[in-house]
Amino acid sequence: MSDRRAFLARLRMLHDALDFVAAFAASKNLSERDLLRLQLVIEELFTNTIMHGYGKECDEPIEIALRAAPGQVTVQYEDAAGPYDPVRALADSRAQVSAPLEQRPVGHLGVHVIAAIVDDMCYARIGGRNQLQVLMRVAG
């Protein structure tokens, strides 16, 4: 069974999404570090969807499902924005973090934060929606 909730693509809803993550983490006895990792992933995905996916705050949906199994947490993240593959975006921007300071962009770090935290990421475009499945190994 997974915990699933839908949120509107607004920054104040991000606060609710992070609370949703915190409640899930508490119910599964995740460590403080794993809670922070999970919240970071959700924050980066959520803000990417608002800023880049939908391009603005709006009442379009973001759906998050969380599932815990021994030693891992799975996140299924879905939005109805235009096609955006974070796995591809990460591959395309890997060179940027190694560039000299003057050439590094000020932003575009979100995908790197996500990739740093998760152990596996899988993207699919289905029925006009971006679907991302993320796997995070957790302590205990």
Added chain:
Amino acid sequence: MEITSRVYGDMIVVAPTDRVDHATAADFERVVVPLLDAATGPRAGLVFDLDRVTYISSVGLRVLMIASKALRARGARVAVAAMQPMVAEILEICRFGAVVEIFTTVDAALAAMAAGVASSRESPTQAP
């Protein structure tokens, strides 16, 4: 989030607390940006005291990046100190060792800036 700043000669220490995320990054930026012009002088530098920061997302990293680009372009130094493990992990993965100098304590950062020496993390004698 509370943000305090303290001045030590040409050097400024900024200390945010708790989370530097989408809810607080605008406040963080509002405090930091004016300080970029204030950090002047031959030993000018800005130190981010992250001892009480538990969480930083990419919006927070963006503010560090803005500070670094502005200060380094003028020959001033920028450092982070006293990072908690999770924050250190995030900065490491985003290769921020090339963006800011990294110190374990604020005192070490200020001492290095005052003496004009590099961060110990950059020392070639550091064990792998």
